[in-house]
Amino acid sequence: MRALARAFSASLVALVLALAGGARADTVPLSALPVAKIPRRPKELPARPAHGRTIAEVATPQPAWSGGPWVTTERSKAPACMEVEDPTGRTSITSVFGVTSELAPFRVLRLVEEGGKVSLDVVDGWLDPIGNVPRELSHARVELARVASSPLGFDVYAYRTGHEAVFLVPSHGALSYREPSPAENGDGEPIATSDCGFVRLRLDTARKEGASAMAFDVSPAAWPREDHASKPAHVWISASVSRVARDPEPRLSISWRGFER
Amino acid sequence: MLIARYGRALAPALLLVSACAAGCSALHHAPAHPPPPAAATLPRPTLARMHDARTGSSVVLARSAGKLLAFAADADENTLHAVDLDTRTELSVTPLSGSPSALLVLPDGRLAVALRDQAAVVVLCARAPAAPLEPCARAGVPDDPVGLALTPDDGTLLVTSGWAHTLTALDAGTLARRFDQDLPREPRAVVVSDDGQRAFVSHAVGGGVSVVDLTSTIHAIHHVSVDGHEPQQDAMTAKAGDLARSGEQGYALAKVGPPAAGRILAPEVLVFSGDPTQRSSGYGGGESFGADVFAVAVVDEDAGSALADSLTVSTKGTDCLLPRAAARGPGATALVACVGTDEVLEIDGSASRPSEAIQRRWRVPAGPNGIAVDEAGARAVVWSAFARAVSVLSLAAPRALETRAPEASFALPRGVEAVDPQRELGRALFHATSDPRIAKDGRACASCHPDGRDDGLTWSTPNGPRQTPMLAGRLEGTAPYAWNGDGATLEKHLGHTMQRLSGSGLSDRELAALVAYIATMKPPAVSRSDDAKVARGAAVFDSGEAGCSECHGQAGAEPDHLRHDLHTKAKGDSTGKFDTPSLRFVAGTAPYFHDGRYPTLHALLEHTDGQMGHTRNLSPADLDALEAYLRTL
Numbered sequence: 001m002r003a004l005a006r007a008f009s010a011s012l013v014a015l016v017l018a019l020a021g022g023a024r025a026d027t028v029p030l031s032a033l034p035v036a037k038i039p040r041r042p043k044e045l046p047a048r049p050a051h052g053r054t055i056a057e058v059a060t061p062q063p064a065w066s067g068g069p070w071v072t073t074e075r076s077k078a079p080a081c082m083e084v085e086d087p088t089g090r091t092s093i094t095s096v097f098g099v100t101s102e103l104a105p106f107r108v109l110r111l112v113e114e115g116g117k118v119s120l121d122v123v124d125g126w127l128d129p130i131g132n133v134p135r136e137l138s139h140a141r142v143e144l145a146r147v148a149s150s151p152l153g154f155d156v157y158a159y160r161t162g163h164e165a166v167f168l169v170p171s172h173g174a175l176s177y178r179e180p181s182p183a184e185n186g187d188g189e190p191i192a193t194s195d196c197g198f199v200r201l202r203l204d205t206a207r208k209e210g211a212s213a214m215a216f217d218v219s220p221a222a223w224p225r226e227d228h229a230s231k232p233a234h235v236w237i238s239a240s241v242s243r244v245a246r247d248p249e250p251r252l253s254i255s256w257r258g259f260e261r
Numbered sequence: 262m263l264i265a266r267y268g269r270a271l272a273p274a275l276l277l278v279s280a281c282a283a284g285c286s287a288l289h290h291a292p293a294h295p296p297p298p299a300a301a302t303l304p305r306p307t308l309a310r311m312h313d314a315r316t317g318s319s320v321v322l323a324r325s326a327g328k329l330l331a332f333a334a335d336a337d338e339n340t341l342h343a344v345d346l347d348t349r350t351e352l353s354v355t356p357l358s359g360s361p362s363a364l365l366v367l368p369d370g371r372l373a374v375a376l377r378d379q380a381a382v383v384v385l386c387a388r389a390p391a392a393p394l395e396p397c398a399r400a401g402v403p404d405d406p407v408g409l410a411l412t413p414d415d416g417t418l419l420v421t422s423g424w425a426h427t428l429t430a431l432d433a434g435t436l437a438r439r440f441d442q443d444l445p446r447e448p449r450a451v452v453v454s455d456d457g458q459r460a461f462v463s464h465a466v467g468g469g470v471s472v473v474d475l476t477s478t479i480h481a482i483h484h485v486s487v488d489g490h491e492p493q494q495d496a497m498t499a500k501a502g503d504l505a506r507s508g509e510q511g512y513a514l515a516k517v518g519p520p521a522a523g524r525i526l527a528p529e530v531l532v533f534s535g536d537p538t539q540r541s542s543g544y545g546g547g548e549s550f551g552a553d554v555f556a557v558a559v560v561d562e563d564a565g566s567a568l569a570d571s572l573t574v575s576t577k578g579t580d581c582l583l584p585r586a587a588a589r590g591p592g593a594t595a596l597v598a599c600v601g602t603d604e605v606l607e608i609d610g611s612a613s614r615p616s617e618a619i620q621r622r623w624r625v626p627a628g629p630n631g632i633a634v635d636e637a638g639a640r641a642v643v644w645s646a647f648a649r650a651v652s653v654l655s656l657a658a659p660r661a662l663e664t665r666a667p668e669a670s671f672a673l674p675r676g677v678e679a680v681d682p683q684r685e686l687g688r689a690l691f692h693a694t695s696d697p698r699i700a701k702d703g704r705a706c707a708s709c710h711p712d713g714r715d716d717g718l719t720w721s722t723p724n725g726p727r728q729t730p731m732l733a734g735r736l737e738g739t740a741p742y743a744w745n746g747d748g749a750t751l752e753k754h755l756g757h758t759m760q761r762l763s764g765s766g767l768s769d770r771e772l773a774a775l776v777a778y779i780a781t782m783k784p785p786a787v788s789r790s791d792d793a794k795v796a797r798g799a800a801v802f803d804s805g806e807a808g809c810s811e812c813h814g815q816a817g818a819e820p821d822h823l824r825h826d827l828h829t830k831a832k833g834d835s836t837g838k839f840d841t842p843s844l845r846f847v848a849g850t851a852p853y854f855h856d857g858r859y860p861t862l863h864a865l866l867e868h869t870d871g872q873m874g875h876t877r878n879l880s881p882a883d884l885d886a887l888e889a890y891l892r893t894l
Contacts, residue, residue: 178576210571210613212573212612212617238612238617240612244559244563255620
């Protein structure tokens with residue numbers, strides 16, 4: 001049964017990849033995305049945390065102006081972001097994070113490319129006070145589907161978890177993005193920035209009114225690909241989810257748009 | 262020779278020909294002379310529509326005698342052009358008795374043409390290949406027909422009439438009128454649901470799509486709001502709020518195909534006209550707000566509602582501030598033609614916010630107001646009305662960063678009418694969006710004055726709240742201009758308006774051209790009524806008791822050129838003195854008064870007693886007659 005489910009999942013991913021390669025609008029049914037089980041964020045460290053592997057993408061600078069420990073992601077090694085949580089439980093990603101206590105856990109999200117497949121590693125870690133070393137507590141890997149691609153040199157990946165469709169857009173440089181606030185915060189759509197190698201756009205697939213997000217100023221790692229001669233000044237990527245009465249399930253759309261220099 | 266040439270070419274269409282022959286013979290007038298015997302054995306050339314094209318446009322495609330033809334409605338010269346798309350040659354020019362606005366190939370091979378200034382739909386038949394079409398039927402419809410569509414069973418031809426705000430259903434075969442349904446102001450495009458049960462109608466003003474029930478005899482109307490909103494956050498309190506935006510420029514509708522069928526796209530512009538109780542630095546809320554934003558409402562065909570996310574403004578795109586046509590594109594896409602930027606956009610119809618999901622764009626000649634798609638040939642044909650050019654866009658080309666040129670584009674030769682270069686320049690300027698000389702935020706004259714009419718909005722201005730006036734056919738002999746009569750000449754008033762829009766201004770030559778165009782804009786052709794009630798109303802209008810003509814002049818068209826203080830100063834008004842406006846076409850320009858305080862003519866007549874003439878002592882019958890008369894001006 002589990003093997004059947006895996007085979008089905010693999011065929012869905014193949015479908016998504018086929019759609020992503022085309023020149024048309026990238027419209028995808030929600031069920032084409034792999035389902036991810038994201039482990040719950042640990043609230044605090046166990047009494048005796050395991051001496052796990054060090055997290056290579058995380059550094060622990062001690063700026064002169066800082067009183068507490070800091071962890072930062074190093075984009076030169078791999079696209080990796082710290083995930084931080086605000087008091088309402090809403091999370092966001094950033095490249096630098098002040099650890100409130102030396103014994104507080106933190107979470108790192110990193111994009112990993114292996115064998116031509118891209119996955120998201122969800123790594124929970126802690127700061128070992130002996131040597132100030134960032135160490136792994138636990139590690140989970142999330143399968144991603146490539147849902148859009150372009151000769152301009154960027155890809156968009158996605159997975160779903162619970163009611164959310166989550167899009168990941170790698171970017172060589174810093175970029176800004178907009179995603180809908182959760183309903184309890186009103187309908188504001190604040191612009192945020194990310195400089196940790198990718199941006200994460202989350203859309204609530206249960207919203208009857210539809211939902212959309214946008215990543216601005218996306219810059220692929222290598223400009224240009226051989227089949228495109230000019231380099232654009234900006235690329236915007238929009239992702240949305242919507243459902244009309246005739247749709248058997250929510251429909252995803254991913255579009256990109258380049259602005260010439 | 263002719264028989265051999267066309268006989269072969271027409272063979273595949275014999276079935277359609279037979280059908281048309283039956284249908285047309287019942288409708289067209291009997292020929293004056295019997296046809297020659299040889300011709301009697303010939304199948305008559307006819308048109309075969311493309312796929313299941315059931316929505317009208319200013320350009321349509323049809324196959325005839327093995328050729329793929331584009332028919333374009335030339336409203337400048339009142340002609341119909343037939344162009345062979347393969348050889349890119351003009352095959353024929355059909356003179357029309359009026360100004361064509363929309364075309365639709367009927368299932369029997371005839372071509373329906375809405376004549377905007379004739380209150381009619383004329384049906385044309387092909388008599389000979391490469392020859393002009395000939396009229397074979399005609400139906401009167403309410404004033405200003407602008408949109409055409411067929412029901413899925415091909416039995417009913419629907420016609421929208423802009424000025425008469427009516428949806429008319431005609432029998433597609435006989436043109437017999439089945440019903441007229443009153444609609445809100447300025448309907449434009451019409452499409453029919455896949456099940457044939459509802460018609461969806463866009464509106465150039467008023468922020469709505471009307472859904473008309475076609476199944477019962479009552480034809481109930483359901484209003485789908487396509488007004489927008491812009492999430493705001495107070496910088497001081499961090500509280501979330503919403504800025505309301507009005508849906509305008511609803512000229513087009515496009516049904517999305519599989520895999521996203523069930524969506525109807527309604528390109529529009531979401532307008533923030535400011536808080537009318539507060540004065541502003543320009544027209545609207547000031548530069549930081551961006552008065553006009555391009556949007557594409559997603560209407561759920563089955564649920565009869567719009568996706569709220571499609572009406573949410575965040576990035577304030579100005580890609581297409583004068584959307585004038587739309588068509589279903591390949592897959593789940595739609596094509597939108599934008600006058601002002603002279604571009605065609607391909608958008609993802611499956612997106613929650615399609616205006617942010619632009620896939621490709623093409624630059625086309627000036628004034629694109631019609632699109633037809635040849636799905637099998639992976640190409641779209643665009644009619645550019647100002648340049649009088651037909652363009653062919655390749656839909657098979659891969660997506661690219663840059664704006665593309667059409668695969669082919671060819672201007673049609675002028676007919677009898679000489680080009681007036683000054684008027685052409687004026688028309689281009691009137692519709693120019695994203696021209697910093699006119700407005701810093703990209704607005705065009707046509708943004709607030711669609712078709713030279715009004716947008717039905719009341720704007721916050723430096724002088725207070727100001728309702729947009731209609732221009733077409735309403736300016737002659739009415740100086741000074743502006744509600745307060747501040748502009749002695751139209752040139753001065755336009756220059757002042759551009760200043761308020763933070764535009765850098767036009768040269769004197771360009772201003773003169775703009776004035777020349779505005780002065781010659783076609784007003785709606787309104788059917789005049791001579792019934793007794795109207796005559797009675799005219800008498801009331803001219804009577805000393807009501808006192809209307811004292812200021813507004815004969816037939817409301819000769820105002821006294823004076824400013825009057827009517828004690829109607831609104832909150833935000835800098836002065837209470839207002840220039841007497843012309844009343845020409847007043848019936849179609851609601852709401853009324855300088856601040857739009859009266860939603861209907863009736864409310865205005867009832868509530869302005871003593872301020873502007875005297876209506877209190879009029880009998881209900883006389884008041885009714887006066888209103889009826891005003892509706893004919």
